[in-house]
Amino acid sequence: MSLQVIFLGTAGSIPTTKRSLPAIAIKRKGELIFFDCGEGVQRQMVKAGLGFNRKMKVFVTHMHGDHMLGLPGLIQTMSLLDRTKKLEIYGPAGLEDFIEAIEKTVQFTLTFPLEISEIENEGFVCEEKEYEVYAMWMNHSAPALAYSLVEKPRPGRFYPEKAKALGIPKGELWSKLQHGTTVKLSKGRIVKPEEVVGLLRKGRKIVYTGDGKFSESLVAFAEDADLLIHDCTFDDELEERAKEDGHSTPSQAVKTAKKAKVKRLILTHISARYKTSELLLEQARKSGFSNVDVAEDFMQLDLPLPQG
C-alpha cells in the first residue's frame, strides 16, 4: 500500500523564492495527513495536485505564525470549492481561539464540518483503523509538539500452500484466517490463523519534529522511524544561535537520527540565509549519516512498507 510524503513548504520563519512556509502532506490511501499549515498552503496544494475534498487531518506543531497561518486561507479555499467532508485540525492551546476568530471575522460561509482538538498532554492523539498519531513536547521557544504517525502492524504473510494442504477451501475462510480469525472446516477441524499465517508485519513510522532542539526524549520518540523529518534552521557554525532560538543544526539532527536508529532523515525548516542546500547537506553527511537529504518544495518521497 503506497504512502507518499510531499514537502509543500520547507522554509523556516519567512518564505523565499524557492521555499514556502512549513507544510508537509502525507498521502495515504486517499487520505491527506498534514504536518503544519504554513501560509499559501492551498496554492502549494494546487501545484502538487492534491485536491481539496479528500479526507484530511492537519496536525499543527505550534502557534508560531509560519506553521499555522495557512489555516485561514485553506479553510476559505475549501469552502469556496464547496468541500463537504469534515476537516480535523489538531494542535496546542490557542488553536481553538484562532479558528474561532477566523470564523467570526472573515466573511465566508463554511461548507464543511470543522473539528478542532487542542492537545494538552503528550502521548496518544488519535487513531484510524490502520494508524495512530502520537505527540511529544519539543524544546522550543513556544509550546511546540513533535508528531509521529505509526501504522498498526499488518497481518502476517498468508501461506496458500499450507492452507491447501489442510484442505481449506479458497475464499472467505482464507480471508478470515489472514485477518486473525480461527475457522472451522466442514469436517469439524479447527484451524488457527498461526497454522497458515506468519507473524504480524510492522507498519511504517514517520516522525516530524516541527521546531525544536535536541533532547533524549526526542530520540526515544523517533526510535526506529522509517522517516524522520527534522528541524534544520541553522548550520553547524551557528550552533549557539540555534540553541538560543530553540532550533537545530545538521549535526544535531543527525545525532538524533543515529541514536534513534531511523532509516531516513530529511532536514527542513531551512533559514532564508541559505541560498542552496549544499552546506547543510555537507555538514549532515560529515556527521556520519548517509541516508539524509535536505527537503525542497515539492520534493516527494515514496515510503515503502518495511520488509518482513
Ligand SMILES: [Zn+2]
Ligand atoms: Zn518555525
Ligand SMILES: [Zn+2]
Ligand atoms: Zn517556532
